[in-house]
Amino acid sequence: MLLELRDVSKRFGGLHAVTGLSMTVAPRTIHGLIGPNGAGKSTVFNLLTGVLPLSSGEIVFKGARVSGLRPSEICRRGIARTFQATTLFRESTVLDNVLLALQLHAATAFVSTLLGTAAYRDRERSARARARALLASLRLLDLADERAGNLPHRDQKALCLAMVLATAAELVILDEPLAGLTAQESTDTMAVLRTLRAEGKTILLVEHDMRAVMGLCDVITVLDHGVLIAEGTPRDIQANPVVIEAYLGAEESRA
Amino acid sequence: MSRRPGLSPALGFGLLAAAGVAVPVLTRDSYYLDVATTLLMNLVLTLSLRLEMSTGQLNMAHISFMGVGAYASALLVTRAGWSFWGSLAVAPLVAALVAVPVGRIALRVSGPYYFLITFAFLEVLRLFFNNFFVDYLGGPSGLVEIPRPHPLPLSGGAIGFAGKLPQYWLMYALFLLAAAVLIRLEYSRFGLVASAIRQRDLLAETLGVDIIRYKLGVFVLGSFFAGLVGVFFAHSHQVLHSSDFGLEPMVLLVVFTVIGGAQSVWGPVVGTLVLAVTSELLRELHHYEILVYGAVLMVVMLVCPEGLVSLPGRIAHALTRRRDAKAAAVGARVAP
Structure with a gap:
């Protein structure tokens, strides 16, 4: 298993956001995490990436414990994420955003940078080439010199994805990658995600578009009130009475 | 990094270096040399302050590290019998060393809390210079009789530093060193990472930057350059008072930097130059200098909040x- 959560809990004061969650993510899969609003999905992402500390339990990635590490260290171990709201360095150019993501985790050698040594210049050149290739693969190359904050929503989403890929993380965590996209844009993004899986990436995502989740995911984990209520293939999940109950119940209470 | 609009770093640096050479060519008047020397000191202080601001934090204790460098050098030379040149190499490192624990504590918080913690440190250190180890630090009456930089022995003679002109050249050399490093960093990946941290520190962190370590590195480097200025200050003024490293000169540094624009490495250069010239033009109004600065600051903040640059x-x-x-x-x- 690539990722393993062992009895993970998170409390905010008296609120139990996640309770005793144990789940695994297999390599080279697209794994969906779903559940009604407030089920604890975003909290799980924040725990996985070290943005929030666990109350108890542990998280193991590639056989090594990552819970308790700083977010930057977790990223270097190979877990990278996007945020629910499109989160970019808005004042920087599109190319700089990707360069940042490419280099932020790289060792920064102070003296060679200062002296502008040949090694430094080589590294910069190859980073730019990789950044451009990534932008091209997501059809963003024409926008390379635009300020990221000026892009339309769809391209900002794509840029977020480009940045996560730039970190070379094996496990890519996506918080609502399809939110706010048109049907065509969703289809395009889903194709990109399938390509990534074929290239060896593992994807863990939260998404509200159920048709997309069912069509895209290999495995789905369902949370409700911070507790795992079901896990399985899309077909299993769709037929699971507990899941239907949770969603319908949520619908009723929302109405 | 991708091209950014504005001055190319090499051209900007060349202009600064040339302007520095032009001053003693245009005038040997000791008053103007004094003004120019002070200007160079302020430039190194604001450039290094801006380095720290580039990660989004205002260090109100920046000038305290100039004080650490100044007092450390004065003591090394007068008490330990060091040569000025040895002290010039070591005293800035003392300032950097002191900055490590201070930064570790202050950088646990950010925004207004960071401002307040560093402000408290500024006052604590000023009071320390003023009230503690009076026999060594001079107490309220100041630390006096600090020798001028010792002659620099060269093959076939020595350069003396008694006059204003050689002192100017010495400060010019220190300025070139600091400006080269700080401008270079701004246009390297370090500058890019700093701007990433300023824009969205959480995103930078989840993309793999150890932001605490990065901010600490910037804090220590900034303090090193403040300490470097301190060494020169101690031996050119020959007298140190705790108030030299208090709130008022610190506020002036912030004003210089902000008026020029803290977003760009050229901001502190422009701000420091503009206000130095303004203050010379308004020399008659000496007592109202700080009022004028206040008015200029308000106008700039209203008209172009990102600074003159x-x-x-x-x-x-x-x-x-x-x-x-x-x-x-x-x-x-x-x-x-």
């Missing part, structure tokens, strides 16, 4: 908009 870009932007508007108006008339 952003002014050309804003003007160009406004002009293009007007041209576009005109073109649109013409187009509208042409359209059926």
Whole structure:
């Protein structure tokens, strides 16, 4: 298993956001995490990436414990994420955003940078080439010199994805990658995600578009009130009475 | 990094270096040399303050590290019998060393809390210089009789540093060193990472930057350059008072930097130069200097909050908009 959560809990004061969650993510899969609003999905992402500390339990990635590490260290171990709201360095150019993501985790050698040594210049050149290739693969190359904050929503989403890929993380965590996209844009993004899986990436995502989740995911984990209520293939999940109950119940209470 | 609009780093640095050479060519008047030397000291202080601000934090104790460098050098030379040149190499490192624990504590918080913690440190250190180890630090009456920089032995003679001119050249050399490092860093990946941290520190962190370590590195480096200025200050003024490293000169540094624009490495250069010239033009109004600075600060914050350095870009932007508007108006008339 690539990722393993062992009895993970998170409390905010008296609120139990996640309770005793144990789940695994297999390599080279697209794994969906779903559940009604407030089920604890975003909290799980924040725990996985070290943005929030666990109350108890542990998280193991590639056989090594990552819970308790700083977010930057977790990223270097190979877990990278996007945020629910499109989160970019808005004042920087599109190319700089990707360069940042490419280099932020790289060792920064102070003296060679200062002296502008040949090694430094080589590294910069190859980073730019990789950044451009990534932008091209997501059809963003024409926008390379635009300020990221000026892009339309769809391209900002794509840029977020480009940045996560730039970190070379094996496990890519996506918080609502399809939110706010048109049907065509969703289809395009889903194709990109399938390509990534074929290239060896593992994807863990939260998404509200159920048709997309069912069509895209290999495995789905369902949370409700911070507790795992079901896990399985899309077909299993769709037929699971507990899941239907949770969603319908949520619908009723929302109405 | 991708090209950014504005001055190319090499050209900007060349202009600064040339301007520095031009001063003693144009005048040997000791008053103006003094003004120019002070200007160079302020430039190193504001450039290094801006380095720290580039990660989004205002260190109100920046000038305290100038004080650490100054007192450390004065003590090394007068008490330990060091040569000025040995002290010049070591005292800034003392300032950097002191900055490590201070930064570790202060950088646990950010925003207004960071401002307050560093402000408290500024006052604590000023009081320390003023009230503790009076036999060594001089207490309220100041630390006096600090020798001038010792002659620098060279093959076939020595350069003396008694006069204003050689002191100016010494400070010029220190300025070139600091400016080269700080401008270079700004245009390297370090500058890019700093701007990433300032814009969205959480995103930078989840993309793999150890932001605490990065901020600490910037804090220590900034303090090193403040300490370097301190060494020169101690031996050119020959007297140190705790108030030299208090709130008022610190506020001036912030004003210089902010008026020029803290977003760009050229901001502190522009701000420090503009205000130095202003203050010379208004020399008669000496007592009101700080009032004038206050007024200039308010006007700049209202007219261009990103500092004077952003002014050309804003003007160009406004002009293009007007041209576009005109073109649109013409187009509208042409359209059926």
